[in-house]
Amino acid sequence: MVQIPDPPAPPSSPASRPVPTSADVARLAGVSRATVSYVLNNAGAVRISEPTRRRVHEAARELGYVPHAAARSLRAGHSRMVLMPAPPVPAGPLYSQFVHDFQQALGRLDYTVVQYGASGLRGDEAARAWAELRPVAVLVPGPGIGPEGVAVLKRSGARAVVTLGCDRVEGAHALLLDHETVGRAAARHLYDRGRRRVGVVVPRERSLDMFSRPRLAGARAALDGTDATVTELSLAYTEESARALAARWRELGLDAVFAFNDEYAVLVLSALAERGVRVPEDTAVIGADDLLLGRLVRPRLSTVHIRLPSGRDLAELVDRAVRNPGTPPESRELLAATVVGRESS
Amino acid sequence: MVQIPDPPAPPSSPASRPVPTSADVARLAGVSRATVSYVLNNAGAVRISEPTRRRVHEAARELGYVPHAAARSLRAGHSRMVLMPAPPVPAGPLYSQFVHDFQQALGRLDYTVVQYGASGLRGDEAARAWAELRPVAVLVPGPGIGPEGVAVLKRSGARAVVTLGCDRVEGAHALLLDHETVGRAAARHLYDRGRRRVGVVVPRERSLDMFSRPRLAGARAALDGTDATVTELSLAYTEESARALAARWRELGLDAVFAFNDEYAVLVLSALAERGVRVPEDTAVIGADDLLLGRLVRPRLSTVHIRLPSGRDLAELVDRAVRNPGTPPESRELLAATVVGRESS
Numbered sequence: 001m002v003q004i005p006d007p008p009a010p011p012s013s014p015a016s017r018p019v020p021t022s023a024d025v026a027r028l029a030g031v032s033r034a035t036v037s038y039v040l041n042n043a044g045a046v047r048i049s050e051p052t053r054r055r056v057h058e059a060a061r062e063l064g065y066v067p068h069a070a071a072r073s074l075r076a077g078h079s080r081m082v083l084m085p086a087p088p089v090p091a092g093p094l095y096s097q098f099v100h101d102f103q104q105a106l107g108r109l110d111y112t113v114v115q116y117g118a119s120g121l122r123g124d125e126a127a128r129a130w131a132e133l134r135p136v137a138v139l140v141p142g143p144g145i146g147p148e149g150v151a152v153l154k155r156s157g158a159r160a161v162v163t164l165g166c167d168r169v170e171g172a173h174a175l176l177l178d179h180e181t182v183g184r185a186a187a188r189h190l191y192d193r194g195r196r197r198v199g200v201v202v203p204r205e206r207s208l209d210m211f212s213r214p215r216l217a218g219a220r221a222a223l224d225g226t227d228a229t230v231t232e233l234s235l236a237y238t239e240e241s242a243r244a245l246a247a248r249w250r251e252l253g254l255d256a257v258f259a260f261n262d263e264y265a266v267l268v269l270s271a272l273a274e275r276g277v278r279v280p281e282d283t284a285v286i287g288a289d290d291l292l293l294g295r296l297v298r299p300r301l302s303t304v305h306i307r308l309p310s311g312r313d314l315a316e317l318v319d320r321a322v323r324n325p326g327t328p329p330e331s332r333e334l335l336a337a338t339v340v341g342r343e344s345s
Numbered sequence: 346m347v348q349i350p351d352p353p354a355p356p357s358s359p360a361s362r363p364v365p366t367s368a369d370v371a372r373l374a375g376v377s378r379a380t381v382s383y384v385l386n387n388a389g390a391v392r393i394s395e396p397t398r399r400r401v402h403e404a405a406r407e408l409g410y411v412p413h414a415a416a417r418s419l420r421a422g423h424s425r426m427v428l429m430p431a432p433p434v435p436a437g438p439l440y441s442q443f444v445h446d447f448q449q450a451l452g453r454l455d456y457t458v459v460q461y462g463a464s465g466l467r468g469d470e471a472a473r474a475w476a477e478l479r480p481v482a483v484l485v486p487g488p489g490i491g492p493e494g495v496a497v498l499k500r501s502g503a504r505a506v507v508t509l510g511c512d513r514v515e516g517a518h519a520l521l522l523d524h525e526t527v528g529r530a531a532a533r534h535l536y537d538r539g540r541r542r543v544g545v546v547v548p549r550e551r552s553l554d555m556f557s558r559p560r561l562a563g564a565r566a567a568l569d570g571t572d573a574t575v576t577e578l579s580l581a582y583t584e585e586s587a588r589a590l591a592a593r594w595r596e597l598g599l600d601a602v603f604a605f606n607d608e609y610a611v612l613v614l615s616a617l618a619e620r621g622v623r624v625p626e627d628t629a630v631i632g633a634d635d636l637l638l639g640r641l642v643r644p645r646l647s648t649v650h651i652r653l654p655s656g657r658d659l660a661e662l663v664d665r666a667v668r669n670p671g672t673p674p675e676s677r678e679l680l681a682a683t684v685v686g687r688e689s690s
Contacts, residue, residue, distance in 0.1 A: 064500045066497060086448060103431060112461065115460035129457075132412060155364055239637070293638070297615075
């Protein structure tokens with residue numbers, strides 16, 4: 001067994017007592033440090049009597065000693081930590097729910113999900129920073145990592161790297177979210193309803209580009225070769241920006257708009273109503289994400305329902321990958337897009 | 346300097362090569378392991394020639410060696426990790442924005458924010474799990490920790506524990522969010538507009554109790570001793586639940602409702618409109634949080650604007666507390682509540 005020294009006390013400990021070490025526990029319990037380590041880390045292979053175990057636990061409690069996860073993972077060679085980089089924008093409701101479910105499901109499998117905050121690092125540099133925490137698995141949303149980053153993570157002990165995005169990355173499991181299908185579904189729906197001059201909202205928020213660009217491309221692809229046109233509409237998530245867009249509406253001559261998602265769609269609906277543009281008579285509006293919000297506004301909002309993977313399915317995939325690190329990376333198409341037609345289109 | 350052994354390779358490494366260690370780097374660079382450690386951890390106090398530094402960096406790059414953050418924090422006695430437990434419910438827009446800003450601000454101060462996922466543990470048991478990661482500071486939202494948990498964290502090296510909630514906890518800095526003031530402000534506003542039979546929505550979602558209970562208590566306190574009554578209204582965040590509530594509206598005989606927050610308020614507005622209850626003529630409605638959403642619906646939603654601490658202010662408080670761990674815990678009142686009266690009340 002590798003011996004791990006206890007961490008030295010911080011230069012100026014805020015508590016009145018110094019940080020207790022496993023040596024303190026050993027002294028108080030009258031046993032060796034190795035015994036303390038065996039007992040507190042549940043090393044099942046070593047036989048230690050019940051009274052000794054009890055003495056160690058009591059001494060640890062009395063001193064307030066907590067084992068060091070880092071030292072434990074150094075000994076074990078890996079941790080139970082699943083690392084997820086935090087998204088670069090405040091999470092929307094769909095993503096918040098997904099992360100919440102995923103955390104719950106992994107928690108039931110005895111993993112701890114750790115969201116790693118924005119560090120200003122990008123791509124493979126960020127992967128090096130993540131690797132320093134020695135996670136057993138990493139789930140990377142968006143275009144955050146390349147083959148080099150995957151290799152760095154694996155060499156530092158990660159048994160599974162899973163990307164959640166539009167592209168496959170060599171060495172990583174891929175959960176493919178093809179946002180083009182969302183744009184295609186929205187544009188086809190508008191076309192089928194007789195619309196021919198289609199606006200597509202692209203949020204000004206740059207970090208949404210990874211969703212908005214493929215959605216726009218999908219809409220263009222769906223209408224390519226038809227008699228319909230696609231017009232890109234830049235929009236910030238503010239009333240001012242929506243009003244400025246609505247003020248140009250007659251001049252733009254559009255009869256439909258795919259408004260990126262339901263939140264942007266409600267913003268557009270409100271600005272068009274203020275200008276007297278009738279929905280759906282003058283302009284059809286469709287969002288995406290199928291939030292409850294869209295059913296609460298009038299006219300009720302048409303939307304593209306997006307089926308994300310369930311947190312449980314994804315947690316099981318991660319667990320399988322951790323337990324069988326030798327299996328080759330698998331790809332799975334995840335995003336099923338279905339139009340929900342309501343009053344606004 | 347304490348010598349930290351490298352982690353052993355995991356039992357079945359997914360990569361074709363074994364996990365490289367600092368000993369491998371030392372061998373390839375032709376230097377001692379201590380030199381590798383000095384160079385890669387930027388130990389400024391030790392003089393090492395530029396060519397040697399370069400050799401070590403090249404060898405590390407060639408082997409794909411990443412220093413172990415855990416080992417580094419064992420050596421340093423603390424980390425740059427600020428730990429935040431993830432909230433027990435999917436985060437709402439106000440909280441998502443706050444966490445995002447806080448992460449950005451701490452990132453600029455060279456900390457890494459790590460959100461620790463739901464682990465099924467509560468209170469001081471959870472604090473022990475957090476302590477195992479040896480964070481330098483912990484920010485606990487909600488009623489998640491007691492004095493014992495604070496002591497455990499400090500003894501394991503945390504220099505600052507900051508709670509964000511309704512109560513002070515011994516030994517921790519307190520950012521006090523008094524949700525009673527939100528309920529008081531809403532109820533007073535409704536009373537001033539001549540309303541006397543006030544409903545207060547309490548979400549069925551149990552993990553929102555920490556906000557909804559004080560908001561209800563504040564509304565009761567504000568109307569205590571007046572001729573107005575307060576009726577508690579249990580509501581799930583679904584259209585079905587809102588419709589069931591609206592169906593009982595005449596029978597309840599209410600002329601106003603404080604709907605917990607803007608999202609619940611929009612749900613209530615929609616259900617009342619379906620039933621032909623006029624807002625504000627028959628029933629005044631007020632939400633809380635001042636989301637953009639409330640300005641987009643018709644009638645425009647009255648709300649309680651809540652000023653949360655800026656992410657930057659909070660990051661600076663954490664940084665000060667980390668740098669001066671001896672200073673006694675401070676308390677700060679954070680929540681300023683102002684009514685924004687619009688069309689719905």
